[in-house]
Amino acid sequence: MIESLPLLGAGGCPAHGLDFTAVDIRTTGLRPGRVVELAAVRVHADGSLAGELSTLVDPGPGVPLGPALVHGITRGELDGAPPFGEVLGPLLDLCAGSVIVAHDPAFAGSFLDREIGATGVRVPALPGVSVPAAARSVVRLPNYRPATVAHALGVPAGPGSSALSGARTLARLATVLFGRYGLTFASPPVFPGLPRFAGGRLLPRAEELPAEPGWMAEAVERIPDDGAGNAYLDLLAGVVADQHLTPGEVTALAALASEAGLSEAHVRSTHEQLVTALRQIAERDGVVTAAEARELRQVATALGVAAAGDLRPAAGGKPTRVLVLGTSVAADRLRARVLAEGVQLAKKLTASVTHVVADETVPANDPRPARAAELGAVLLDVGVAPVALGFDPPPAQPALASVVSAVSAATSKLVGGRVLMGIGLLLMFIVVVAMFGGTPVGAGIFFAVFGVGALLGGWWLAEPASR
Structure with missing residues (x-):
């Protein structure tokens, strides 16, 4: 359903006058799986809201929903929710004539294609933008998860785990990336005609109250991305950012990974990678608070990783x-x-x-x-x-040092020249007085030559610009 468009800096097709529709979904698994919540937020290029929709989606009886700690949805909430076929019409109406924005267009597109295919409807590919790809072109970050990109760009991220919260964040990011940074399209987006459906039914999830993020939520923003597109690591990071883990929840997460075709060794390695990265972040500033140590040990224990077992609070001042x-x-x-x-x-x-x-x-x-x-x-x-902040060394100042050195040398010459001229004048004065006192002419001439030489030498040193 979504075809990612190549982007440029300046020189391509600008986004002025275009609309963006950010789409976010919650699913029963990494892959394969079904959509259980869908949200779309349409904005103009200037960031003003053009429309939005949000709805729970019933995947059908007997379909496992996956662990609730990932999407926060229970089977009871899906009672009375529309099937995807009733949601498709309003979704296409909102998306028509706009550029689709997604965190992972390939991931979202594969789930939407499967749901659309089950309805028997054919929908052409819509032009889309990957937020991580766009963000990579303008800022260097440890990772490009939506919360990390939003924090770096000063964009308020929506609270909670709902698809609507995610879609609102993606929409804000799109307008900042194209507005503030002037990103353009390599070629003008082409908007295909979309089928229209009468009616449609939506059942939005209740809005969530914002929660105060703890240390773990901030720490996962600093976990380096290995560049391999580890979807399970992203899933883990999102889960530990919101809450503590229990062994039962870890088992459910591992089951999702297994369904997606990930090996047990890959899952274990990802657990170790997450805990090791979190420990390095906690220790990097030389201060490990009691809360940091407690949260990290709890996560490590739940994931079955010993990398944080010996971590203890360490006072070293106030962390930056x-x-x-x-x-x-x-x-x-x-x-x-x-x-x-x-x-x-x-x-x-x-x-x-x-x-x-x-x-x-x-x-x-x-x-x-x-x-x-x-x-x-x-x-x-x-x-x-x-x-x-200590990120960069103080700038070298060779030019300033040269100027200081030159000024110092010039000052020394000036002082020395004036002293020498003073000596010359004193000698001339003594010669004149001595000549009136009867000193022989030969001796007077001898000392007068020294006096004139001192005057000329002092003038030469003190007035270099006149040469």
């Missing part, structure tokens, strides 16, 4: 925690750099923030910098922050 304010490209790249360096990146100002960085887009009446100063945080400009 940076809040970057602003909506400029420079602010985005600094947020990305903070994550890439493994440093804590704050979402809001609290007493735990040690550094606050602001760019030129932060209004003068913004109360946060003043409040940060009251809390004892260091205030930095976005331009000097990489050096102040």
